[in-house]
Amino acid sequence: MTKWTISPEAPGSPVATTLWRAYYTEVSDRWYLLHEGHRTDPAELEREIAATTGAELTPPTGRLLVGWYGGEAAGSAGVRLLEHGTAELTRVFVAEGMRGTGGAALLVTAAEEAARALGARRLVLDTRGDLVEARALYTRLGYTETGPHNRDEYAEHWFRKELVN
Numbered sequence: 001m002t003k004w005t006i007s008p009e010a011p012g013s014p015v016a017t018t019l020w021r022a023y024y025t026e027v028s029d030r031w032y033l034l035h036e037g038h039r040t041d042p043a044e045l046e047r048e049i050a051a052t053t054g055a056e057l058t059p060p061t062g063r064l065l066v067g068w069y070g071g072e073a074a075g076s077a078g079v080r081l082l083e084h085g086t087a088e089l090t091r092v093f094v095a096e097g098m099r100g101t102g103g104a105a106l107l108v109t110a111a112e113e114a115a116r117a118l119g120a121r122r123l124v125l126d127t128r129g130d131l132v133e134a135r136a137l138y139t140r141l142g143y144t145e146t147g148p149h150n151r152d153e154y155a156e157h158w159f160r161k162e163l164v165n
Contacts, residue, residue: 006107007066008065016066020091027128057080059118065111075098075103078090087123105137115163124158144161
């Protein structure tokens with residue numbers, strides 16, 4: 001039986017960059033197809049991928065985790081410290097062919113552990129309305145929908161979870 005393993009990864013590594021590209025392409029294309037009827041302009045996609053290095057996901061104030069399934073990099077999750085004992089969960093992604101194998105829940109749980117290790121007492125996140133699978137995952141894992149904690153133009157739903165030891 002194939003199992004997931006999760007390990008820290010530097011945000012600029014080839015593995016992390018490949019996963020970031022897959023994640024960003026999917027969520028961007030999904031938004032554009034829903035709202036404008038076309039995929040993301042390739043030049044815009046390249047600009048955004050290059051502009052978002054993930055530097056905030058490096059120790060001592062952040063962590064990027066990669067999920068491996070059968071030896072293949074198949075998902076990611078990141079956390080970054082904000083303030084007052086709060087960390088943000090970000091970049092939660094599982095490659096399309098690996099969905100339904102339990103990787104998303106394992107990645108989020110590992111990100112919660114990483115946030116605790118960074119000193120966080122709670123995790124917050126935001127997501128869009130069209131990402132219904134993500135919203136269902138967070139609810140299933142004990143996250144509570146709250147009011148806005150940021151002004152991200154694409155955020156439509158905000159969640160929070162207290163991290164108990």
